[in-house]
Amino acid sequence: MALDVAAIKADFPVLARLVDGQPIHYMDSAASSQKPTAVIDAMENYYRNGYASVNRGAYQLAREATQAVDAARTAVARFIGAPHAHEVIFTKNATESMNLFAQAWGRANLGAGDVIVLTEMEHHANIVPWQMVAAEKGSEIRWIPITESGELDLTDLDRILDGAKVVSVSAMSNVLGTINPVRRIADAAHAAGAVVAADGSQYVPHLPTDVVELGVDVFVFTGHKMLGPTGVGVLWGTTELLDAMPPFLGGGDMILTVTKEGFTTNELPHKFEAGTPNIAEIIGLGAAVEYLEGLGMEAIREHEVSLTAYGLRALKEAYGDDIRIHGPSEPANRGGIFSVEYKDVHPHDLGQILDSHNVYVRAGHHCAKPLLQTMGIQASARASVYVYNDESDIDAFVAALAGADDIFGF
Amino acid sequence: MALDVAAIKADFPVLARLVDGQPIHYMDSAASSQKPTAVIDAMENYYRNGYASVNRGAYQLAREATQAVDAARTAVARFIGAPHAHEVIFTKNATESMNLFAQAWGRANLGAGDVIVLTEMEHHANIVPWQMVAAEKGSEIRWIPITESGELDLTDLDRILDGAKVVSVSAMSNVLGTINPVRRIADAAHAAGAVVAADGSQYVPHLPTDVVELGVDVFVFTGHKMLGPTGVGVLWGTTELLDAMPPFLGGGDMILTVTKEGFTTNELPHKFEAGTPNIAEIIGLGAAVEYLEGLGMEAIREHEVSLTAYGLRALKEAYGDDIRIHGPSEPANRGGIFSVEYKDVHPHDLGQILDSHNVYVRAGHHCAKPLLQTMGIQASARASVYVYNDESDIDAFVAALAGADDIFGF
Amino acid sequence: MAGLEDLYKEIIVDHYKNPRNKGTLPTPPAVEEPGTNPYCGDEVVVYVQVDDGVVSDVAVEGRGCSISQASLSMMSEAIKGKPVEEVRGLIDEFKEMMTGAEPDAGDVMKKGELAALTGVRKFPDRIKCAILSWNTLGQALDKSDDNA
């Protein structure tokens, strides 16, 4: 079942906006996605008709809000194939999720000389928290290298994993679009005795996700890239791992008892959700998940593979060797992310020129500086697609690139 | 200028809701406040008309979003008298704010035997984070005791502060309503060489706030209690303290550079705002601040003092010795919080009975277990007022209490 | 809002105001098991003495809302003198009655006074109040098994 993109576009109010009298081409979903009316309305309805805090209120509105949060947790668990809803911990974004894991688990489990394994294509969110714990504990970070074509080079995997205590890898690169063999790495890492985390920030919005099939112990992702609101992320972990892990943020709701002498922790998921939750955001994420389920994740993936194929072809046809597209060339192995270098135009200038054609892309280091350093580049201009993009957006992107020629006279 | 409560009520869509055909009396603002249309609309407008992520997008929508966040930061800084907007750090709630400070500052500055000073009336958010660092570092927690009437007992302050490295006190108690002499404690603590933090979660929504006049180094509060959305809180700190403090969450935006070898931190406020910010929530909080400024914080305080006086009088008149109201008896020294014990009815049952009259209060330990233990109670039923409450709400609350008599036959 | 009379049935208020089997038992031979509900702070302590596979004596103490304390009191009466196996069955049945599909009237009747607590089903956030004592009892029996 192909997506009906025209109908989908109509669900996203922003996309109807005209800038300078012209329609916009939103191609920055890898940074953050737009929101369908269903998501906006779910939050608005909560604020307008039933606002209250959750968990402890003995009155009608509080009960409704508590049920709405429970329902969203169940929906998210179902969406990622989590065996138990209590394994779904709501955070503020993927960054907090990864910090929660790296700091709470890391402080309790890492020591001097212990090995943390990352890859060269990680987002800063999956690097800096580990550098912080590594510095605190005297641990070592090892990096799975990448190949020329922007895929993980697993030749030396066994050596790299030797003695590893934790392995944390991106399921899909936000710069290259590369879909990584998480299962294979997880199995090898488990065999080596390591705990395995994956950063699903770019994966969950775009592919059917099953955390059990992926074989990981921990999985993080962020709401705003999957049609959800800002201010909500998810940490999924196995019950066993989460039960054994010390808490991260201390405060209300995460405790069972508090005395002047100390505290004991509440059961999952509350143990890791201190303070008043991001209730509206959780409700919004629940609505986003339902919207995505309505479209069907298989259909979304199919749509994006075909758009990716179309885009890769169109760029090459238009510009040949004047354009360099980073990442795997095979659409089946990557997401709908086009990180390009066009002639000698600096990505920042390229972004500006595309902006003047209402083509909205991101230019910069995409929070993956070590990757860019490895690739020998300072920045890239990245266009990315999602459910509401179609070939006309790709066409606009391709055409607008030539605008750089007029200015820089290349 | 007295508040026009009828007009204000009309700004809050929830308050127009009927439950079982009857109007509702929302008296749980100390847990979380309702939201005016202005706040809901500000967020909705962002999602519908201009959604994009901030800081690094070279296109129109991203610029607008960045400007909106900057404007909200400036508004919040102005609202609390912060000398610099970059001292306003956005978090997800007050709990995260206090953890940020306790963990990031505490790990860098506390050692074995060092003294942390709290008070007996703190919320768990200002206890548990300190217990966590104290356990990690071998530090000691000392408690400023409370008097029978629920005020801080400062008789022994100098002894308690002796050798203290950090003092963290609630500006207003969420159970007792007590407004604490933050300035006096801050001055004494500074004289003793300690750093001073205050928990303004209950204070900022209800009184004109000036962090410089309060004399603190750090000040935390939460958006959802001050007409703002869920999912946003604030940590304010002096530039000096924040510059010297290590980061808390690592990831995108908080870095200047990242290499495989390590990272350097960005300037304030970004240093402490890792990952994609809670953009919509920040925009909503900015709108809330503007709404509150429109009413005027002096007028709000006046309104609440008069409602408090009315409520204290009405409760005593109706029930005499059958009702016990915790906290200071003088309205000028407290906020509009009525934590009551009614005959021998358990607070949880009281909450249920009030609910059946559409009077929405909170029953429980209010995340202040050590305080309740000190007071020798297990729970309380707490009604609290805000800008949209008037004497009719108090009357409904007072009348509904008697409903317990029919059931329990006391 | 469902009528409060479903929640606060007369028999429940009676157990709340006049708790049965209130007190403690010497341990050993009895076992003592505390239970708490973190959200509302309800507390119960269950003492059970098991002799030859039978709950020969029971005592309970607690502090909390009427539902939690009435349930505790009613439970203490329902289990006294019953074989452990039957009591374990009762725990399951009670929890099923409170959280399962709509209870079948015939079954409910068999639980006698306990059936009064079915009214709590209409107040989902009070169900945990009613169940606390029964969960604690289950833990007390486990402990008793371990000691045996």
Add this chain to the structure above:
Amino acid sequence: MAGLEDLYKEIIVDHYKNPRNKGTLPTPPAVEEPGTNPYCGDEVVVYVQVDDGVVSDVAVEGRGCSISQASLSMMSEAIKGKPVEEVRGLIDEFKEMMTGAEPDAGDVMKKGELAALTGVRKFPDRIKCAILSWNTLGQALDKSDDNA
């Protein structure tokens, strides 16, 4: 969206494609100062040699967008041979021109080629690109003072 022709004036593109004073200077006698813009990753390195209170030589290197690199190149030309005091004044004036109230036409003219950069004002998030080299220059001069 303001017209791109305001941003990418011919003279700017020229400096970008043909950067002046590109290279390094031996340190000492020169000082070397790197500058980075954390968001876009623009990099500049400014070498200045000060003799008797005058910027006797300057060399620059960098990587980044056209605005950052053109500004760097134009700056190198504007300061060479000028007294340090005058250069410091120029830094302030340039920043004022980019971020202050609407610049007065007369003043702008005096800045010659630099005036081409006023078009950047219409693109607020590019202003930091234009200013990077000037901030770095300020730090280089401070360092040079310290060494003296």
